[in-house]
Amino acid sequence: MTQLELGESGAAAAETKLGRRRDHTRDPEILAAAIEVLAETGFDGMTIDMVATRAKAGKATLYRRWPSKNELVIDAVACMKMGDLDVAHLPDTGTLRGDLVAMIKPRSIQEAEKKMQIMAGLMSMLSTAPELADAANNAIAKPRATANRFLMQRAIDRGEISPQCDIETLALVTPSMAAYRTLIERKPVDRDFLISLIDGVLLPALGLVGGDPAQRGKVQPPAS
Amino acid sequence: MTQLELGESGAAAAETKLGRRRDHTRDPEILAAAIEVLAETGFDGMTIDMVATRAKAGKATLYRRWPSKNELVIDAVACMKMGDLDVAHLPDTGTLRGDLVAMIKPRSIQEAEKKMQIMAGLMSMLSTAPELADAANNAIAKPRATANRFLMQRAIDRGEISPQCDIETLALVTPSMAAYRTLIERKPVDRDFLISLIDGVLLPALGLVGGDPAQRGKVQPPAS
DNA sequence: TCTATACGATACTGTGGAGTTCCGGATCTC
DNA sequence: GAGATCCGGAACTCCACAGTATCGTATAGA
Numbered sequence: 001m002t003q004l005e006l007g008e009s010g011a012a013a014a015e016t017k018l019g020r021r022r023d024h025t026r027d028p029e030i031l032a033a034a035i036e037v038l039a040e041t042g043f044d045g046m047t048i049d050m051v052a053t054r055a056k057a058g059k060a061t062l063y064r065r066w067p068s069k070n071e072l073v074i075d076a077v078a079c080m081k082m083g084d085l086d087v088a089h090l091p092d093t094g095t096l097r098g099d100l101v102a103m104i105k106p107r108s109i110q111e112a113e114k115k116m117q118i119m120a121g122l123m124s125m126l127s128t129a130p131e132l133a134d135a136a137n138n139a140i141a142k143p144r145a146t147a148n149r150f151l152m153q154r155a156i157d158r159g160e161i162s163p164q165c166d167i168e169t170l171a172l173v174t175p176s177m178a179a180y181r182t183l184i185e186r187k188p189v190d191r192d193f194l195i196s197l198i199d200g201v202l203l204p205a206l207g208l209v210g211g212d213p214a215q216r217g218k219v220q221p222p223a224s
Numbered sequence: 225m226t227q228l229e230l231g232e233s234g235a236a237a238a239e240t241k242l243g244r245r246r247d248h249t250r251d252p253e254i255l256a257a258a259i260e261v262l263a264e265t266g267f268d269g270m271t272i273d274m275v276a277t278r279a280k281a282g283k284a285t286l287y288r289r290w291p292s293k294n295e296l297v298i299d300a301v302a303c304m305k306m307g308d309l310d311v312a313h314l315p316d317t318g319t320l321r322g323d324l325v326a327m328i329k330p331r332s333i334q335e336a337e338k339k340m341q342i343m344a345g346l347m348s349m350l351s352t353a354p355e356l357a358d359a360a361n362n363a364i365a366k367p368r369a370t371a372n373r374f375l376m377q378r379a380i381d382r383g384e385i386s387p388q389c390d391i392e393t394l395a396l397v398t399p400s401m402a403a404y405r406t407l408i409e410r411k412p413v414d415r416d417f418l419i420s421l422i423d424g425v426l427l428p429a430l431g432l433v434g435g436d437p438a439q440r441g442k443v444q445p446p447a448s
Numbered sequence: 449t450c451t452a453t454a455c456g457a458t459a460c461t462g463t464g465g466a467g468t469t470c471c472g473g474a475t476c477t478c
Numbered sequence: 479g480a481g482a483t484c485c486g487g488a489a490c491t492c493c494a495c496a497g498t499a500t501c502g503t504a505t506a507g508a
Binding site for chain 1: 343360393403
Binding site: 023052056057058059060061064 | 454455456457458
């Protein structure tokens with residue numbers, strides 16, 4: 001956003017006046033390189049030279065576009081658009097469990113893990129750059145929770161689960177626990193893990209059976 | 225552990241031979257100072273001078289004990305013992321909900337938030353120092369999950385909840401979601417949030433009612 | 449074709465922090 | 479009290495990286 005504003009409004013007039021305009025066609029490559037390096041080394045380990053080299057650009061070129069390393073990173077995170085989690089592309093299998101399981105794809109797992117790497121790399125910067133915290137939250141964290149919320153709301157609408165359910169909180173279960181597992185436990189977020197979340201936490205909490213239907217009815221009433 | 229071994233076995237003999245031995249009485253203060261600075265500035269923002277100044281020690285003194293900044297931090301995290309989550313001190317109210325709610329104390333919330341600050345500060349280092357990742361996980365993450373698991377197992381033993389429940393996964397719900405909320409969403413982990421986890425996720429998933437008993441029975445059978 | 453400008457590459461500067469060395473004074477042991 | 483050693487403090491070296499300046503080249507526009 002930052003550089004888009006500059007590129008499209010302020011600078012453009014001056015650029016067309018004389019000679020050729022600044023070549024913005026390579027900006028996406030630079031931003032992508034920044035994201036890659038960020039994911040691999042973290043914000044503090046990342047150097048401008050690394051990004052420039054990876055993007056096959058000169059360091060000066062980067063500084064012609066972004067005033068500092070911080071601005072570059074903020075822009076890179078804000079412009080980061082990964083695979084679609086748009087409402088239009090979400091699965092619709094007819095049952096909530098079907099939908100949730102259908103969202104487990106190797107591609108989306110891999111993407112989520114990369115997002116988490118990026119988030120880990122940003123961690124040290126988040127407390128001192130609130131704008132970055134927002135950008136990271138919007139690009140990395142929110143989309144999955146939004147998708148979950150949508151699927152659950154649809155399940156409520158068709159009467160599969162009770163409208164009393166706390167879907168606000170439940171929509172955060174998968175992203176939270178996947179983040180915890182990746183960032184802190186350092187274990188892989190594989191299919192088994194996600195299935196155990198669905199069948200061991202989400203569906204039971206929503207009043208649906210988990211994995212083993214045999215456990216239905218075995219639950220005792222609460223000691224009141 | 226590292227410095228304890230050195231202090232008690234190898235170096236001790238040499239130290240007693242001549243003059244007085246190295247004064248290890250101030251090590252805890254130094255480690256505590258390191259933890260404080262770590263929580264405030266993160267690993268990369270932390271300097272040895274900051275730690276030395278805060279501990280009212282000389283920088284050279286720190287290097288006499290730990291060979292590098294990394295070792296110091298690893299030791300500080302490993303030796304970090306905060307308020308007790310020992311099994312012996314856990315609440316026992318007779319019901320699982322009572323126990324879980326009894327664990328919500330301003331003191332423990334505050335402590336958990338500090339732990340998360342530390343974890344955030346360590347994040348950038350975790351991928352390059354596996355030993356640190358283990359130390360951090362043991363000191364920061366595991367204790368709360370262990371406590372939750374103990375409370376749930378006790379609830380199983382007294383027949384309050386089904387033994388089929390996936391308590392392994394469910395024990396991680398609170399720490400995971402609290403971590404996500406602190407580190408990524410940057411919202412406070414307050415009592416309301418924890419209560420909504422207990423009543424909106426944990427208890428329903430365990431087959432107990434959540435907050436509002438009126439919703440019992442409204443749940444439809446699963447679409448099979 | 450000519451000119452102006454942006455480009456990539458590279459050399460340079462300045463700063464900040466890791467790790468080292470040295471010193472005067474305090475403290476323990478004998 | 480004497481001797482040895484460790485302490486806190488401060489000055490020092492060394493290096494990595496942010497940010498700047500320069501240069502030869504490539505290319506778009508006139």
